[in-house]
Amino acid sequence: MDRKINVSIYNEFLHETTVETVRAIYPRGIHGTIKGFLEEDEAIGTIRCATLQDHRETLGQAVLDDTDVMIWWGHMRHHEVDDKVAAAVVKRVINGMGLIALHSAHASKPFQMLLGTDTYNLRWREAGEKVRLWTIIKNHPIARGLGETFVVPHDETYGEPFGIPQPDEQIFISWFQGGEVFRSGCTWRRGEGRIFYLQNGHETFPVYHQKEIQRVIANAVKWACPILRDCPRDRGGGNVPPLEPYSPENGDFTPVTTG
Ligand code: ZN
Numbered sequence: 001m002d003r004k005i006n007v008s009i010y011n012e013f014l015h016e017t018t019v020e021t022v023r024a025i026y027p028r029g030i031h032g033t034i035k036g037f038l039e040e041d042e043a044i045g046t047i048r049c050a051t052l053q054d055h056r057e058t059l060g061q062a063v064l065d066d067t068d069v070m071i072w073w074g075h076m077r078h079h080e081v082d083d084k085v086a087a088a089v090v091k092r093v094i095n096g097m098g099l100i101a102l103h104s105a106h107a108s109k110p111f112q113m114l115l116g117t118d119t120y121n122l123r124w125r126e127a128g129e130k131v132r133l134w135t136i137i138k139n140h141p142i143a144r145g146l147g148e149t150f151v152v153p154h155d156e157t158y159g160e161p162f163g164i165p166q167p168d169e170q171i172f173i174s175w176f177q178g179g180e181v182f183r184s185g186c187t188w189r190r191g192e193g194r195i196f197y198l199q200n201g202h203e204t205f206p207v208y209h210q211k212e213i214q215r216v217i218a219n220a221v222k223w224a225c226p227i228l229r230d231c232p233r234d235r236g237g238g239n240v241p242p243l244e245p246y247s248p249e250n251g252d253f254t255p256v257t258t259g
Contacts, residue, residue, distance in 0.1 A: 004045025005225045008067040009034055010059065012074040013051035015203040025206045030073050037214045043222060052077055059085050068225045069098035071217070072105040073201065081109050090114055094191030096231035098224025100217065103156075103201035106164070111197070114190045121163025122182070128154040128205065129177035133184060133212075137171045141223040142185065142196065142216060150212045156202035158182045164197075172216075174199060185216070187223075192231050194224040 011031035015022040026033055031049040038044050046066070050058035052074070064070075070089060074081065086109035093099050093114055101111045111117070131152040135143045159180030165188065172185030184199035198216060201207045208214065246252040 001043065001222075001225060001227075003229075005043055005068045005221060006046045006048075006066055006229075007038060007044055007069050007071060007221055008048045008050060008059065008063060009071045010050045010055060010073065012077055013053065014076055019204075022203045026203070026208075030201075030203065030208060033208045034071060034073075034217065037208075038218060038221065041218050041221075044218075052080060055085055056082050059089070061088060064088055064092045064097070065230070067092070067097055068229055069100060069221045070110075071100045071102065071221075072108055072110060073102045074108045075104040075203065078108050083109070086110050086113060093193035093195065096192035096226035096228060098193060098221070098226065099195045100220050100224060101195065101197045102217075103199060106162075106197060111195075114193075114195060115165055115188065117163055117165070122161070123157075123159030123180060125157040125159075125178060126202070126204075127157060127178060129157050131155045131157075131177075131184075131200065132175045133172045133200075134175070135171065136173055137169060140169065140171050142171050142187070142219045144219050145215050146212060152200055152205075152207055152210060152213065154205045155200055155207055156205075158184070158199050167197075172198075192226065194226075196220040196224055 009031040011029055013029050013031065016026045016029045035047045035049060038047055048063060089110040090113045099110060101108065105111055132149055134149045135146055137143060157176040157178055157180055159182055162183055167183065167186035168189055169187040170183055174182045174184035182199055186197045188195045200213055
């Protein structure tokens with residue numbers, strides 16, 4: 001990559017401001033913690049943050065156009081995200097911007113619009129169970145530097161069946177202490193854009209402080225970064241004359257003309 005990767009982080013930022021135990025884990029907000037470890041990565045350039053409260057101003061078109069990869073964390077107030085902003089994010093993904101949906105962002109507007117999914121289509125339980133992630137595609141860029149398996153000591157349990165379209169790539173699968181399994185690391189492509197979903201990261205546990213999870217997210221940012229930040233919106237196409245000359249007099253096929 002011949003340029004630094006610009007990242008925008010959307011975080012709902014409600015739990016951290018209303019629940020003391022969550023504030024203690026994420027005093028700068030979940031977005032602040034994610035920004036903090038991404039800032040240490042030389043490949044990453046400008047990092048912007050947006051919250052539910054300010055996203056109409058902070059996620060304007062100019063910012064989206066300057067963003068290579070969007071990271072999204074939301075939980076309680078997905079429905080309060082502005083439809084116009086969500087649609088603009090979706091359009092940017094179609095035109096090449098990467099999207100990393102974390103934890104309950106499976107129910108966010110951009111994720112659901114891009115994947116055609118329905119709200120909360122999974123099993124869940126807030127029991128602080130141990131989670132063991134298994135790397136299924138060891139040679140995938142998102143799994144770089146991670147072992148065959150690692151443990152998140154405590155997280156919310158999500159379980160199959162997960163109502164997602166079949167992923168293009170299944171990079172991680174998780175086992176939860178209570179018996180569930182979950183497709184916890186999945187990729188899809190939509191238009192020119194790459195999408196990665198990571199299950200981990202319930203707000204009452206310090207999941208985004210864990211080195212392996214930070215590694216997954218940093219890897220995913222690099223994987224999802226488009227080669228062209230400014231992918232042309234007009235991709236050409238349409239009704240066009242032939243590129244190769246041909247002549248029916250020389251035995252070439254006779255073109256059918258209409259109109
Ligand atoms: Zn949660």
